[in-house]
Amino acid sequence: MTARAIRPPARWLALGVVAAMAGAIALELVREARYPRDTVAEAVLYFPPGRAVTRLALSYDALLADVYWIRALQHFGSTRLKKDLGEKTYALLDPLLTITTTLDPQFNVAYRFGAIFLSEAPPGGPGRPDQAIALLQRGLEAKPGHWRYMQDIGFVYYWWLGDYRKAAEWFNRGADQPGAPWWMRSLAANTLAQGGDRRASRALWQSLAQTPDNDWLQRDARRRLQQLDALDAIDELNARVRRYREAGGGQPFTWEALVRAGLLRETPQDPTGTPYELGPYSGEVTVSPESSLTPMPTEPPRIAPQP
């Protein structure tokens, strides 16, 4: 028998490869369905937070930092999309960001975005401004004198903790750094004078919207400004609903009632073009759950007026 005669036909070999691969994939699917594993928890287990991480990474620490950055983004995004509120714990966000910034201490965006993610109130985020501040302070250890991190720390104190004295302190500290813009000083002054006032909040977000650091930061700041515009509009709409009731119209169940009464020209829409909702029983105006502005922020408490 010649060697050619005993060689199996190529199509049988190809079929064998396809069959074996299909079988392997089928078994993998069955295993995933029967014994699901928490993939993100596994991802964290690859490396414990700490300096040892950089040693284990040899000279590939920057690339590993990118991998952990993407994991942090995926964890934040996927947790945010979960329907079950009990699952929205964001428990791995801080460890993932810590690993990212330990691997690459110069990873500017990981500090800045990370702080935004960490301080975002539930259910949109873990509501951990303390961790956000700690992250930014680690950024300052890596880049001492980086006024943007100081601005961000001041911002967390202002917006999420309502501690205007601390916020102003950080804005002032940022203003003292070489290259800091002139408006940092007025930001500090405004914060002390009108903390919690919507105008002061708007000035704060406008300063972030002008940041050239990143498109994403600018987009987020613009969205926050739209939310503030929506809050202004809601105040105005609530006033018109009250006027309707005081004029003897009773509880308006729909916007049409206010349009017919001449209090509105048309169904009011938020800055994204989604109609506002009018609570049929409470009469309270809110942003629609369908709007991209949802969830709306809880405004920080207003500073007590000076006597």
Added chain:
Amino acid sequence: MTGTIGRIAVNVFRESVRDKVLYNLVAFAVLMIGASVLIGQLSAGQEVKIIKDLGLASMSVFGLFMAVFIGIGLVAKEVERRSIYALLAKPITRTELLLGKYAGLVLTLVVNLAIMTAAFYAVLAWMNWQASEGLRKSWEAPALDPALLKAIWLVLVQLMIVTAVALLFSTFSSPMLSAALTFGLYVVGHFNADLRNFESVVSSRAVAWVARGLYYLLPNFAPLDVKAQVVHGTPVPLGYLALTTGYALLYIAALLTLAAWIFSRRDFK
């Protein structure tokens, strides 16, 4: 002597091409192009940073595998195929043979890295062209930053040391053991900054001195890694490049001299 070394080097390069070693370039190109398309969706505006990190790390990894796996076979293959007898019967010295083999692998690595660098810059040019003016302003360093060449140069220098280490081990040990020892030394070379400060963790002065001695004896790869600095736009002075390159060239000279000494005494009967 230079002519003989050059001819051997060219032959090693041709053999690498015949062995389809440069096929790794296809993998590199696919990786870079695939990543540049996918990363944009995942990285929240960090695609250029990630592509730079990925490109530089890939050059280093692909080069490392080439340096180790070809390096350990340079001498071993000739011995295994018994072609070493024919080679040594020719009017060339063992040192010339060894240096020629080394130069040939370095030439392969240079060509490989040069093509990878061209592909790397092509992908970055495409990303630069696609980005808006605002996005470009937000980058810590421009996409087509010439400073990336500094990191690539030090990757090459690092690979030249690894090749010399692999060649040294291959003069007296089996290919498998040579590969294990070379990889081991590569890892140790990234950790050996710890040896320098060993006295802060041990009380014995003798142990501390041995550790300090090992620090100077073992290759120090950590200073040859400036990938992260370059990607973040941190300046890498030319003086630094000159010093690290000088260190590497002298270290390579020591390794090759040792390899030539061992090889010249090896009995192939």
